[in-house]
Amino acid sequence: MNSAAPKIGFDRFIHIDWVSAALKVRAGLASIEDLNDVLVSAGLSIEARKKTRTVLNRLWLAPRPELVEFVDRGIDIFNKNTDVSIRALSWGAAIATYPFFGKVAELVGRLTTLQGDCSSAEVHRRMSETYGEREGTYRMTNMVLQSQANWGAIVRGEKDNRLIRCDSIAITNDQVTTWLIEAAVRYTGKPVSVSSLQSLAVIYPFILGQSPAYLVSNSSILENRSEGSGSVVVALRDTF
Secondary structure (H helix, E strand, C coil), rough: CCCCCCCCCCCCCCHHHHHHHHHHCCCCCHHHHHHHHHHHCCCHHHHHHHHHHHHHHHHHHHHHHHHHHHHHHHHHHHHHCCCCCHHHHHHHHHHHHCHHHHHHHHHHHHHHCCCEEEEEEHHHHHHHHHHHHHHHHHHHHHHHHHHHHHCCCCEEECCCCCEECCCCCCCHHHHHHHHHHHHHHHHHHHEEEEEHHHHHHCCCCCEECHHHHHHHHHCCCCEEECCCCCEEEEEEECCC
């Protein structure tokens, strides 16, 4: 029997302003009414607002139980450093919460590494290999690509159907760097090689700051582990 295709979850275009508004609600800096006003101002119908709130709830407002502590630490970082990149925090929440979003990010990151751009058709093809040849896969991949473009990660060419990677954002806050690494480890579901941290495809819009290995060594959540081959990997403590 074939296993069921992975759930998509992230099934709508999500504007960065909506994510920012939800983050600020979770941080205690805005109210649910403020978030609703943002969605109404965007011209969303009642049904669209309901479905959009479902995605935003999972990202910031009502995360899955196993991600509550992770999300709360992201909010704590924001509350202590309100000048940190909301895009970076939102990206971390998205890849940890929605494997579908993370998979699109990983593919775009890999395919644009060498030349800075790739064909959207190639992303669609590879997503269909994982999630199946179905209309939903194609449409939702487009929703994620549209969202990632709005979040400043890529530019979508209108004529040649190309995805052009934007200039990467340098992360200078050590807490954000460590949190993004944790998000990537949570997305992959397995330890990540230390040598790959500066080039992880799933967080392609960002350049990590100070030595990631050093930051991991000082983390209470992550740890460096030596493998039999002599390589070092990063894992969540007491897991994997």
